[in-house]
Amino acid sequence: MNTNQKELIKATVPILRTNGNDLITYFYQRMLSNNPELKNIFNMANQANGKQQNALSGAVLAYAENIENPSVLINTLKSIGNKHVSLNIQPEQYDIVGNHLIGSIKEVLGDLATTELIDAWTCAYNELAQIMIGIEAEMYQKTNNKKGGWKGWRTFIISKIVKESDEINSFYLKPEDNKEIADFYPGQYISVSAFIPELGHKQPRQYSLSSYSNNEYYRISVKKEISQNTTPDGIVSNALHNKKEGDVIEVSAPAGLFFADPEAKNPLVLVSGGVGLTPMMSMVETNKNALQKNQTVWIHSCRNENVHAFKETIEKLNNENTWLTSFVFYETLPESETNAIEGRIDLHQIKEEILIADAKYYICGPAIFIKVQYQSLVALGVNRENILYEEFGPQLLSLN
Secondary structure, eight states, X not given: OOHXXXXXXXXXHHHHHHHXXXXXXHHHXXXXXXXXXXXXXXXXXXXXXXXXXXXXXXXXXXXXXXXXOGGGGHHHHHHHHHHHHHTTOOHHHHHHHHHHHHHHHHHHHGGGOOHHHHHHHHHHHHHHHHHHHHHHHHHXXXXXXXXXOOSSOEEEEEEEEEEOSSSEEEEEEEETTOOOOOOOOTTOEEEEEEEETTTTEEEEEEEEXXXXXOSSOEEEEEEOOOOSSSSOTTHHHXXXXXXXXXXXXXXXXXXXXXXXXXXXXXXXXXXXXXXXXXXXXXXXXXXXXXXXXXXXXXXXXXXXXXXXXXXXXXXXXXXXXXXXXXXXXXXSOOSSOOOOEESSOOGXXXXXXXXXXXOEEEEEESHHHHHHHHHHHHHTTOOGGGEEEEESSSOXXXXX
């Protein structure tokens, strides 16, 4: 891009701040109408609730604001790249997106969309697309070269289903071809793709791996989301909960930047809300099998005892191992005796236990939960560089 084009991009920042979401909403409508095959890739629930539009409009704004030095967004781009690789996004699909994005800019801005502005945004998009294609090509190559790795979708069999709570079932997935599967870091996820008859097409979803890495199976633990309206919220989780042992499902190789390095010796402080405990379960199981047994403090919050997945497993680990200390917060306490604390997580209440030298802090749960816990850790003096978080769904938070 030349200097004049960069200035034109920066000049659109005020428009993106005020009308960016309208532009992106129009873009998605345009693209999915003209290329309905992409409904197999895009999460239509997040289209219905507007989260995908908010995430992309925020990303476009961030790119425009940093057009002079887009390298500052590299960590965000790598995170997006991981999602794209897990969905088997191909380079030619960037052309489809680009054509509809530029077409949307023309149609929404009308007379404001001068030839020079359209040329500038076309150049900007093409440069960003090439960055993303390069990032993803490297990820594809790395995954494909890994022992047991593969590219794209692979058929797995649901070998076992275990009820973990009133809402959460664990699904043990084994490859149909009985060949090796790729290992993963504790905290990473896989994508699964299932045909949804009500929609008439496939829908992919990312689910955190909830076990330690092994060469026999992957385990995901899925909350059955109950929709309160006519949008397709929870339609994939409900489809999974309706599946039986022996059913098949398509799976992509493990991906994600939210993980604990099994070789690191840092203490771990894990903060989870609801089904956000799934990647933490992988971290704890991995630590159990590690030689160094890193000091671990796990703080978990959920509505009540009945929806607390892996409750007995964690209690047993906590009682049998000195390296693990766990705290549980229930909004509603059971009538029976319990060690749980009533209410929602208050990290200041247990600051002596969680302020540990050289610790790495991991947060997972709903967006508002992550934001509150993140701000609490910062207020307690924890360095932002030592705080990592996983936001399920489109990236709406930019706390770091």
